Amino acid sequence: MSSYSIGEALNLLMKQSGWKSKVTEVRLRDEWEQISGKAVSKYTRNLILDGGTLIIYTDVAPLKQELLLAKEQLKATINEYFGEHVVSDIHVR
Numbered sequence: 001m002s003s004y005s006i007g008e009a010l011n012l013l014m015k016q017s018g019w020k021s022k023v024t025e026v027r028l029r030d031e032w033e034q035i036s037g038k039a040v041s042k043y044t045r046n047l048i049l050d051g052g053t054l055i056i057y058t059d060v061a062p063l064k065q066e067l068l069l070a071k072e073q074l075k076a077t078i079n080e081y082f083g084e085h086v087v088s089d090i091h092v093r
Contacts, residue, residue: 024086025049028078035081036074040067052088054078067092 004012014020028049033041046057054075058064067074071090078087 054087055091064092
């Protein structure tokens with residue numbers, strides 16, 4: 001019989017139940033200011049994480065352009081922040 005730590009057991013439960021992606025999305029929304037910075041956070045109005053694709057909503061055209069140009073860096077920052085591969089693509093709308 002295998003023994004798991006409480007953290008390992010919770011991670012296994014979240015993966016098997018399908019909750020992990022929703023928990024990650026909620027964490028991403030809650031911690032967006034820490035990840036992206038105050039200015040970016042202030043002008044983004046919604047985040048959706050759908051199967052590894054992060055959709056960022058903003059009404060500020062210069063910010064859209066900046067996010068598109070920094071897409072690879074932002075993906076790396078988010079994945080490093082979570083310590084795992086969470087985001088594989090970013091769409092800005």
